[in-house]
Amino acid sequence: MHPAFADLLPSAGLRRGSTVAVLGSVSLLLALLAEATAAGSWAAVVGVPTLGLAAAEELGVEVGRLALIPRPGVEFPAVTAALLDGVDLVAVGAAGVNAQVARRLSARARHRDAVLLALGHWPGAEVELRCEPGRWSGLEAGYGHLRARGVVVHARGRGAAARPMSTRVLLPGPAGSVAQQEHNVHAIFSAEVG
Incomplete structure (x- = not known):
């Protein structure tokens, strides 16, 4: 976690197994991914078709450690769950995700010790930025x-x-x-x- 954000999160960073909602800024989401990927973590972004690799790289994301699944369609829950099984951080577009699916994906992140970052409101998120x-x-x-x-x-x-x-x-x-x-x-x- 970048020191600028350390005071905002309970463990001064993105804690494994947690769900964090990011409201109002793709740049903030990318900044959270930047420190983790620079330190060697793998990340994926699901359901955010407007996210650009050039913008991610400019904000410090190690794009060689970033997978993009811009339009998973009806497979969103299955794709996200599979990524939570093997990727350190999974960022998702929260628009249109129902509360039941959100709770199941947060539980999967907890169980698999992954970090789930939601771009938008996410029911049950431990922290909302x-x-x-x-x-x-x-x-x-x-x-x-x-x-x-x-x-x-x-x-x-x-x-x-x-x-x-x-x-x-x-x-x-x-x-x-x-x-x-x-x-x-x-x-x-x-x-x-x-």
């Missing part, structure tokens, strides 16, 4: 390149994650991956967001 978009920086006097975007990530959940937490990060930071929010960007971001 919500990303509030912020201000982009890099354009000066109407020209330049977008370099970084300050966001606020909120976490809430059950058990050890019951106490709501928030952190400000750059997603992406100037180097393209997640970065701790610097003071000068923090001041600009605070004035913009409140």
Whole structure:
């Protein structure tokens, strides 16, 4: 887990057997996958047809350790269950997944010591991370390149994650991956967001 997110999760990282829902940001989902794949874990993304490999790589995901199943169709539960059996982290598009299937897949992740990351609301998720978009920086006097975007990530959940937490990060930071929010960007971001 990137240190910027460590305070948001009960065990300062993605705990094996857990289910985490990510709301409002594919970039946040990719940032969570980045640290794990860089450390040698394998990951898969199921049912997120708009996810791009170039964006994943820019945020630090080791794409050689990432399988994409963009449109599993009616086989979504079976494909996801099979991946949970053999892959460290499985990210899924949560749109249209009924509560019974969600509970079965979370139980499978627990049983197989995998991490299930849901992009969208997921019934029974231990932790829910919500990303509030912020201000982009890099354009000066109407020209330049977008370099970084300050966001606020909120976490809430059950058990050890019951106490709501928030952190400000750059997603992406100037180097393209997640970065701790610097003071000068923090001041600009605070004035913009409140």
